[in-house]
Amino acid sequence: MVAKMNMMMIPPSHIFQILLTLSVFFSMQILTHIEASSSSKVEHLPGFQGPLPFELETGYVGLGETDDDMQVFYYFIKSENNPQKDPLLLWLTGGPGCSSFSGLVYQIGPFAFEKKEYDGSVPSLVSRPQSWTKLCSIIFVDLPFGTGFSYAKNVTANRSDWKLVHHVHQFLRKWLIDHSEFLSNEFYMGADSYSGIPVPAVVQEISNGNEKGLKPLINLQGYLLGNPITTLKEINYHIPYAHGMGLISDELYASLQRNCKGEYIDVDSKNELCLRDLQSFDECLSGINTFNILDRYCKDDSSLWRRSLTQELKKPLRSHLKLPELSCQIYGFYLATKWANDDSVRKALHIREGTIGKWERCYTTDFEREIHGSFEFHVNLSKKGYRSLIYSGDHDLVVPFTSTQAWIRDLNYSIADDWRPWLLNDQVGGYTRTYSNRMTFATVKGSGHTAPEYTPEQCFVMFSRWISNLPL
Template identity: 50%
Template sequence: MTEHVRPSCTTGKLRILIRSSLFSYLILPLVLVQLCSNLASAGSPVKFLPGFEGPLPFELETGYIGVDESEDVQLFYYFVKSESSPETDPLVLWLTGGNCCTSFSGLAFEIGPIKFEQVLYHGTLPKLLSNPYSWTKVASIIFVDLPVASGFSYARTAKASQSTVLQACNQAYEFLRKWLVDHPEFISSPVYIGGDSYSGITVPIVTQIISDGNEVGIEPHIDLKGYLLGNPTTTPGDGNYAIQFAHGMGLISDELYESLKLSCKGEYQNIDPSNALCLQNMEAYNQASNHFSASFVLLYFEKLVTIQLLSNIDTAHILEPDCPYASPKPNNLFIGRRSTIQVFCKKTRELKILELAAPFTCRMDGYRLVYHWANDESVQEALHVRKGSIGEWIRCNCRYPYIRNIGNSLPYHANLSIRGYRSLIYSGDHDMIVPHFGTQAWIKSLNYSIIDDWRQWILRGQVAGYTRTYANKMTFATVKARNSHFPLLQCRI
């Protein structure tokens, strides 16, 4: 497919926005190139996807939008139109976490309308299925591959392949503005910015930049309503709450927990090398939390068999086995004998005891399947990927410099709340990477009044989690037995 080049703008205007005094320690220069009225549409419809049986039951568009002054950064996106009322439903810009991961993770593994059939790879193109819990039932979503070099996005020059968090956030704003010009039917849509995990840093910044642009009259005006985040990285101290989480979930003993609290005084990440007792307790914690034993009674060929299973803990979801991380070279995943957990996963699938095995199926299996799918020539042709623009597709491509020059997004939350934007912060209550204890701690530090105190929220007659609503339009919710990457939230935004 030939590369689409946008007409250059001859009436561009350089504008530099300086943050309010609240952010005087951060100066974010925004290179805002005025948009031309004669820009052609950047996207192409996708009616069929290899691996999905029949025509897609939703409207999908893919394409590229060039950002920065010379458009040397070409950002690839997947746009799924709301399956309800796209004329009035919200428009969500989704930024996948993981620091350098493709937005296809959000589309196929989190909140999008498709998912992979969870089977072991057998050499054929992986099969795609419909996701009945897709957020596109109630919202139109743009999944953008950001930063540059993630997914199918690419840079035309070596310099353009390097970026910082602030550059990526500015590029997200420019992308959204240009996308709205290309799609004028959505200019009046209520807009939300969303993401999870590491996007807890970028989403509030992008939301802030959009708000700043609206205030000074940058066109097109974006009808920004708020943002939503799942298990979001927010402050440098988020990881300190893993100890409290591990104790609360029964992964470490009361005695070890109390000793850790006394010796480390709440700091478990940057430990004083001279604090021997804290270091000793952390060593004991690491040994205790790295492995656990569990017995499962299986109906195996009509006989009850107890399997003693030793497995690493998956800190992203402590109920899941820590399956080997997804690799573009599956044959190198194992050295020597296959792990006990991998054999267990395979046997449960063969026996089709899905309900019993569901908590222990290997989430990484889907991540392995996507390499075979996304690197298939027919798939890239269907997605309108530009030939030769990238080499091998990698789900999380950290090969290029990406400087994380912002490590605390809490001030952005405070400023956005003051400006009246809505926010939904949700935490899968089995996520140990960004534990809900830490998220609740930074929310409480904002000192907002509680409007609706801790209560259950119900899905299909069952308790799905707990929620609390604060002043300044902030809502916190837990999602029971989930992590942020598998949310069950599907309420109208």
């Protein structure tokens, strides 16, 4: 009653002023929320001729206790077919510590860098006809923190396997709240390389969250992984693979087997014979691009494309800064750095000013590897009946298809559709086998570590059949 009397005693002009102040206050609260989770449509990109022939959205999703603790930047491309009904895919790249921008421009997105000498202008972009966005909508995220345009108050404290798992899960649920029109779409996780470690954990966390009643409910259907690191024992398959591909002699292979007894990772420093053989092995492969043994070997970035056997999975990938040869595949990494650090590009992408200094495609410093293998997650997800596609470029020496076949075999599921070739234009595109746990394994003939980058047409056909629930 007192409050009512006091309000009645306030002059009308003052009441108007109070209401105006309250209006400004609540408007600021709304703007703060928008800042925490914002999205913008992008119709033109520097380097791309004309308006974009697909729908691109960029934005930020805030994580953490306060809005500005952690901001995840993302690229979202709507399906070019039927976005209302087509599946939704969230893609992660490996490293560890590389943004899924790599997947966007080098592997499965609707545009790519034109391979031509950098002349100081904005690098040119061209359409990719085999974009997976012709079949589904895809979210590409700048995670883990430290990569791309995502930013955080404390980057170092948020860089580990489990932090990445939690961040992806939290990002997805928040993104779907802001994009509720996609809640009913089938959802899949996709990844390659090192992300074969965290992504099965992400899928399990999403599944567990659904079972606990976390909102919004995610229509999780399965996951796909390309040349995925899984057991952290992949190095032990390098030598038999190299022998099978004719990269080392029968005699060296026999000596390696005899002296190292199949263990090439934790070698006893006193085992001089094994170490000698490993040195010989290293010398034989010194001119081989281990990510694709058929591809050109480039000295320009030997730290990225050539590492000794004992260091292959222990040293992370780095953003390429030195100018490589145009004929080298890594030239694209150089173009990406030039493109993303251009002011006109940042403006077009709606990057918040002052949040990011130098753009890094991969940021590998201080990343903590806490998950020592993802096999158990595959076991759990198989029991829950989720679909999965595990594919391997068959000329990858970093994660040989033989190492992937081995852990799939250890799942001990019966074979539903036995080993057979899958065809593209009446030619063998690779080989496949399907298991009773709804897991499909496929090789991609002639392809490397990031298979869609090397053989886009084959991978597009493989993916289109699988995502449509058709046999390969």
